[in-house]
Amino acid sequence: MTISLFIEQIINGLIIGSMYALVGSGIALIYGTMRVLNLAHGEFYMLGGYLVFLLVVTCGVPAYLAIPIALLAAFLLGALIQRITIHYLLQREGWAFSTIAVTLGLSIFLQNSALLLFGENVQSVPYYVTGIVEFAGIRIPMQRLLILGVAILTIAVMTYVLKATRLGWAIRATSQDRDAAAVVGIPASRIYLITFGIAAALGAIAAAMMAPIYAITPWSGLPILFKGFVVVILGGLGSFPGAIVGGLLLGVVEAVGVQLTSTEWRDVIAFALMIAVIWVRPWGLFGSKS
Amino acid sequence: MAEAPMLQVENLNVLYGDFQILWDVSMTVGAKEVVAVLGPNGSGKSTVLKAIMGLTPVRSGKIIFEGEDLTKVPTHEMVARGISMVLERRRLFGAMTVRENILLGAYHRSVNKDIASRLEWVESLFPILAERRDQIAGRMSGGEQQMVAIARSLMSRPRLLLMDEPYLGLAPKIVSQIAGIIQRINQEGISVVFNEQNVHLSFGVSHRGYLLESGRMMLTGTGEEMIHSDVIRRVYLGV
Amino acid sequence: MFQPLRPWQWLLVAITLAALAVLPLLSSNSYVLHVLILSMIFGIFASAWNLVTGFAGLKTFGHHAFFGIGAYSSALVALHSGLSPWLTIWIAALIATVAGLFIGLPILRIRSMPHVAIVTLGFAEIVRITISNLQSITRGELGLWGIPPFESFTLPVLGEMKFSPADKAGYYYLILVLLVFSTGLITLLMRSKSGLALVAMRDAEDAAESLGVNLTRHKLLVFGVSAFLVGLAGAFFGHYIGILTPSAAVGPDLMILVIAMALVGGLGTLSGPLAGALVLTCVVELLRDLNDLRLLIYGAIIVIVVMFLPKGLATLGPIVRRRFTYLRAPTTSPAKHL
Structure with a gap:
């Protein structure tokens, strides 16, 4: 293998990793603010993919319009799901387990609703942009560069929202201390609702960008959920920046790992990395022990 | 008193699961007053403040502030009504x-x-x-x-500031500094309710006190009255 | 919960067992037997998962790994060594136990429930993908077939016990015996010192540790027994069904099914998972025609049970009773004023 091919694989790893980062950061936001492990998170990705497919392929809406519509729909769906399930469970005893169990049920339910609605055929969306960029012998399709660009933009917007807006301050305050946040006038339940919506939308962005290169099926949520889990374990559960770094790292490790073994071992590499990290640093690679 | 007090707490009952923490607790706080809630560990002092702020669900009873019933008002709306809190x-x-x-x-x-x-x-x-x-x-x-x-x-x-154990875990020098701050806040026209285990520490700054024991209000009065009360001696010294 | 049974309870257990024992003599309908056999396989699986999740308080989501390890180990050993399935199911259960201890050790170090959930899910995925990828041994998704059935034998009164698709009576009695064995083992374990320590400390782990109680050893024991029983159920499943694929024997769907069973029946009870397994297996069979809706309904059942029946069907009674006791008014005592 030539050096340029190797670099190409690393760049591809970073690009896929940036999508893992978006999915993982949604899981991290939800866990960070309300300590809920969302097993239905992959379904936001899956439904996001179908929404984009329906809008772009079935209805012929241009992608630059379809993607924002899909995001909004995912946001509303996430918020709705939070309001009718998690919202009530959080007020009861034993919520740590009941929220995991209910999101598991939701995941199966949404997956099979999609199967019923869309059938089991593999769907995909045409490339948003075509062409290949070539530089020093490294060839990267424009579509993949677009993915990276959107990921960087999304992360920048999210960082700005969290650091510099009233909503972001409220999310950070609630995640650090729910009672203290309530005392200064931040309504935790509304913040939870919005956070769930934002997390769902982050999953939908990833789905929209991956739709042209990865197949959309009713089952496409589960593998990406597992990737998201690996990402949050690497980055430290509940940490937004941790999830971003964790996602990129996972993408690169997978790319290198696949070079050394073969494609079908990709997921095993990811899980083995995760279990190793939990063994050595349960609080994540970048977080602190407390 | 001609005018109704700023804060009226009436017959508050609070339960954690099946365990009752507060039994018919009543108290009042006047405008520009500093009130100390006293009591040994586990007597329910913190619960009184949390219940006023809506951080702990109230089974029965009323919390009236400036004429408005706040019993069902959620915590995050309290600052809008003029109540703020320093948590433990x-x-x-x-x-x-x-x-x-x-x-x-x-x-x-x-x-x-x-x-x-x-x-x-x-x-x-x-x-x-x-x-x-x-x-x-x-x-x-x-x-x-x-x-x-x-x-x-x-x-x-705020017009009323609740302080949950403001002296807890602080060095004596810092405690007197915080006590000074409480007086200073009060000079700004703010009523303060705080809780504290140590009777003498409390009456350094407060106008009035309430004594809680096992979730029941046992006694109220000025610092002078309370320090010399038999009830205080019984609760704290077991005599 | 694990007090010795009262006389009427013993009677109930005896009647149930007697009814189950004579059933094949009354009805030779192999479809009814098939549904009951599946119920009992899942009954063992759900009870063993409940042992870890409901009793030991360790919320794992990866027990399907042990089912798959049990199923594939027994099938492969029987296929390649020529050993009888009567022996290989126990070997397979031991292999599952070793795997259980292997993954149990690291997760017992973790205190956070989400971490445990993620690691166990990940472990099961590793097992599934590995079985799927090792095609030269397992034939992957093409399916491992030709798994030898149990050899038949003759019993004095009941006559010949056959193990064939046409005559399922042999399988039926065997899984019934295994179910009784498994339920007995779980009861014994929970009445032992380890079991009592775990139940007492289930919801107060910090308190337990500050008292100097080391729960790790007890938990590891429970985890090992649980993996053993799930492996045994898996091994039986392989020889009964005759063909194994990674998605059917180690797929996440399997775990979801079992979680639904335990939740419906009632987590943390002895009879709950068994009842849940029977109810849901029958529901699946009733919905045979609506095969596409099967998992949809499972998902909905899990959501509804968690939202509205947090303790499952088995404990519906106590919930109703508690509702009423809540209404008791607290006694009053007025404050004394100076």
Whole structure:
């Protein structure tokens, strides 16, 4: 293998990793603010993919319009799901387990609703942009560069929202201390609702960008959920920046790992990395022990 | 009293699961008054303050503030009614800076205006916090954290400030500093309710006190009256 | 919960067992037997998962790994060594136990429930993908077939016990015996010192540790027994069904099914998972025609049970009773004023 091919694989790893980062950061936001492990998170990705497919392929809406519509729909769906399930469970005893169990049920339910609605055929969306960029012998399709660009933009917007807006301050305050946040006038339940919506939308962005290169099926949520889990374990559960770094790292490790073994071992590499990290640093690679 | 007191708590009952914490607790707080809630460990002092603030669900009873029934008002609406609270053990947003913590005190829409003048007022009370504004709150000493917590609670310019164990875990020198701050806050026209285990420490600053034992109000009166009461002696010394 | 049974309870257990024992003599309908056999396989699986999740308080989501390890180990050993399935199911259960201890050790170090959930899910995925990828041994998704059935034998009164698709009576009695064995083992374990320590400390782990009680050893024991029983159920499943694929024997769907069973029956009870397994297996069979809706309904059942029946069907009674006791008014005592 030539050096340029190797670099190409690393760049591809970073690009896929940036999508893992978006999915993982949604899981991290939800866990960070309300300590809920969302097993239905992959379904936001899956439904996001179908929404984009329906809008772009079935209805012929241009992608630059379809993607924002899909995001909004995912946001509303996430918020709705939070309001009718998690919202009530959080007020009861034993919520740590009941929220995991209910999101598991939701995941199966949404997956099979999609199967019923869309059938089991593999769907995909045409490339948003075509062409290949070539530089020093490294060839990267424009579509993949677009993915990276959107990921960087999304992360920048999210960082700005969290650091510099009233909503972001409220999310950070609630995640650090729910009672203290309530005392200064931040309504935790509304913040939870919005956070769930934002997390769902982050999953939908990833789905929209991956739709042209990865197949959309009713089952496409589960593998990406597992990737998201690996990402949050690497980055430290509940940490937004941790999830971003964790996602990129996972993408690169997978790319290198696949070079050394073969494609079908990709997921095993990811899980083995995760279990190793939990063994050595349960609080994540970048977080602190407390 | 001709006028109704600022805060009236009437027959408050609070349960955690099947375990009753407060039994028919009643108390009042007047305008510009400092009231201490006394009692041994586990007597329910903190629960009284949390119940007023809506942090603990109330089984029965009433909380009336300035004529309005606040029993069912959620915690995050309290600052809009003029009540603020300093939680036990400071409870700062540990990963945020001092300035961010203080600004969050004026988060609620009803008080999210004139930020500059609010900040100026609060920092005039705690000049040291202006110097430390960019420090991460979680890395400060206990006394400094308590000042940040109080500063945060004052940003909403409350008329009533609840302080849950303001002296807990602080060095004696810091305790007297905090006591001074309570008096200073009161001079600004703010009523203060705080709880404390140590009777003598409490009456340094408070006008009146209530004594709780096992979730029941046993006694109320001025500091002078209470210090010489037999009930206090029985509760604290077991005689 | 694990007090010795009262006389009427013993009677109930005896009647149930007697009814189950004579059933094949009354009805030779192999479809009815098939549904009951599946119920009992899942009954063992759900009870063993409940042992870890409901009793030991360790919320794992990866027990399907042990089912798959049990199923594939027994099938492969029987295929390649020529050993009888009567022996290989126990070997397979031991292999599952070793795997259980292997993954149990690291997760017992973790205190956070989400971490445990993620790691166990990940472990099961590793097992599934590995079985799927090792096609030269397992034939992957093409399916491992030709798994030898149990050899038949003759019993004095009942006559010949056959193990064939046409005559399922042999399988039926064997899984019934295994179910009784498994339920007995779980009861014994929970009445032992380890079991009592775990139940007492289930919801107060910090308190337990501050008292100097080391729960790790007890938990590891429970985890090992649980993996053993799930492995045994898996091994039986392989020889009964005759063909194994990674998605049917180690797929996440399997775990979801079992979680639904335990939740419906009632987590943390002895009879709950058994009842849940029977109810849901029958529901699946009733919905045979609506095969596409099967998992949809499972998902909905899990959501509804968690939202509205947090303790499952088995404890519906106590919930109703508790509702009423809540209404008791607290006694009053007025404050004394000076």
